Amino acid sequence: MLILFISKWLLCLKPKGTKFCNECHGCKLMSSNNHPDWHNCINQKNTICNIDTIRLINKKIFECSQQGGRKIIFLSDIEKLTESAVNAFLKTLEEPPKNTWFFLIDYSNLNYFYTLNSRCLIYKLFVPSEKHSLNWLKQEHIKKNRSCLTALRIHQGSPLSAKKFINSSIWIERTFFFKLLDSAFKDYNLLKILPILKEKNTIMKIDWLCLLLFDAIKFNIDQKKYLINFDQIKFIQFLSYRYTHMILDFSIRTWMRCKNRLLKIPGINHELLLLEQLLQWEIILK
Ligand SMILES: [Zn+2]
Numbered sequence: 001m002l003i004l005f006i007s008k009w010l011l012c013l014k015p016k017g018t019k020f021c022n023e024c025h026g027c028k029l030m031s032s033n034n035h036p037d038w039h040n041c042i043n044q045k046n047t048i049c050n051i052d053t054i055r056l057i058n059k060k061i062f063e064c065s066q067q068g069g070r071k072i073i074f075l076s077d078i079e080k081l082t083e084s085a086v087n088a089f090l091k092t093l094e095e096p097p098k099n100t101w102f103f104l105i106d107y108s109n110l111n112y113f114y115t116l117n118s119r120c121l122i123y124k125l126f127v128p129s130e131k132h133s134l135n136w137l138k139q140e141h142i143k144k145n146r147s148c149l150t151a152l153r154i155h156q157g158s159p160l161s162a163k164k165f166i167n168s169s170i171w172i173e174r175t176f177f178f179k180l181l182d183s184a185f186k187d188y189n190l191l192k193i194l195p196i197l198k199e200k201n202t203i204m205k206i207d208w209l210c211l212l213l214f215d216a217i218k219f220n221i222d223q224k225k226y227l228i229n230f231d232q233i234k235f236i237q238f239l240s241y242r243y244t245h246m247i248l249d250f251s252i253r254t255w256m257r258c259k260n261r262l263l264k265i266p267g268i269n270h271e272l273l274l275l276e277q278l279l280q281w282e283i284i285l286k
Contacts, residue, residue, distance in 0.1 A: 001160065002125070003074060003103045003105070004030075005020075006103070007030070007038055007072045007074065007101075007103070008020045008026075008027060008030045008031075010070050010072060010101060011026045011027075011029075011030055011035055011037060011038060011069065011070060011072065012024055012026050012027050013025060013026045013027075013069075026069070037069065037070060037071045037072060038072050038074070039057065039060055039061075039071070039072065039073050039074065040074045040076065041053055041056075041057055041073060041074065041075050041076075042075055042076045042077055042080055048080050048081075048082055049075070049080045049081045049082065049085055050082050050084070050085050051082065051084045051085050051088050053085065054085045054088040054089050054092070055088065057073055057089075057092070058088075058092055060073075061073060061092070061096070061097050061100050062097055069099065070099045070100070070101060071097075071099060071100045071101070072100075072101045072102075072103065073100065073101070073102045073103070074102075074103045074104075075102075075103070075104045075105065076105050077105055077106075077107060078104050078105065078106045078113060078116065079106070079107065079108055081113070086113050086115075086116055089116070090115060090116065090119065093116075093119045093120075094119065102120075104116075104120060107156075127156065127157035127158055127159075128157070128159065130149075130152065130157060133152055133157065133159035133162070134148055134149065134152065136159050137152070137159060137162060137163060137166075140163055142163060142166055142167075144231075146230045146231045147166055147171075147231055148162065148166070149230045150228065150229055150230045150231045150232075151163075151165045151166045151171070153227075153228040153230075154208075154211065154228060154229075170201070170204070173201065174208055175231075176196070177193070177196060177197075177205055177208065178208070178212070178229075178232055178235060180192060180193055180196055181193055181209070181212075181235075182235050182238075185238070185239075190278045190281055190282050190285075191275070191278055191279075193278070194271075194274060194275060194278060197274055197278075198270055198271050198274050202262065202270065202274070203259060203262065203263065206255055206258065206259045206262075207259075209255060210252050210255050210256065211228050211229060212229055212232060212235070212236065212239070213239070213248050213251055213252050213255075214228070214248075214252065215227045215228055215229050215232070215236045216236050216239035216240040216243065216245075216248050217240075217245045217248050217249060219236050219237060219239075219240035220240045220244075220245045220248070221245065243285065247284060247285065250284055251281060251284055251285070254277065254280060254281060254284065255277070255281075258273060258274070258277040261273060
């Protein structure tokens with residue numbers, strides 16, 4: 001959102017101080033998400049951004065700007081860049097064409113791409129306090145306090161992402177997934193979750209599962225105030241009473257390995273891999 005506002009200001013034809021006018025042709029094009037010099041290179045559907053995307057970016061920016069002014073390149077999550085994409089992009093950053101602005105977001109803060117970071121000006125943005133965010137969510141008419149806190153913690157404290165999450169179909173999907181998982185545990189039949197796990201958003205569901213298992217560990221060692229899934233307290237309690245934190249920890253590790261294989265091995269059979277993981281998990285839990 002911040003980058004969008006800055007971009008709109010940069011592309012505004014009649015900016016007033018640090019504000020865009022919202023009336024000129026540039027602003028109108030930005031508002032309708034149609035500005036030919038604003039290039040959002042990673043949309044939500046992209047799981048990775050490879051060298052072809054970078055080549056396309058280069059092609060776009062070395063052409064003259066469509067509206068005769070500035071050009072903006074936006075990479076919304078640099079973690080999605082493959083190594084070859086980073087290398088190709090470095091060359092562009094070293095000798096950029098005139099009047100071109102690059103905005104890159106790094107959510108991980110892990111400094112994966114040192115060479116990339118060394119060519120950028122870095123601004124660290126901090127999230128608002130949890131109390132402020134919860135109040136804001138309340139003002140936005142999101143009533144259930146537990147859901148708000150859960151969504152906020154899943155999104156590392158970002159109130160906007162939390163609001164979007166709660167109001168989306170993914171939230172309903174998560175509720176349904178945990179309900180099914182709960183019944184799979186009680187029936188001693190973990191394979192029950194396979195159809196819904198493989199159907200869609202598999203990686204996200206594995207993340208939810210791991211966060212839930214982490215919560216059970218926190219419950220075990222009496223660190224309840226750090227829980228994430230506040231709307232699943234009963235389930236967390238059940239898991240923490242039934243399993244030691246050694247078993248929970250080992251379970252998380254196997255799920256992380258499974259996630260890694262799903263992401264990194266091209267062409268792997270997802271259903272078979274998930275089936276293997278679930279069978280292995282049943283053994284671990286016994
Ligand atoms: Zn304007």
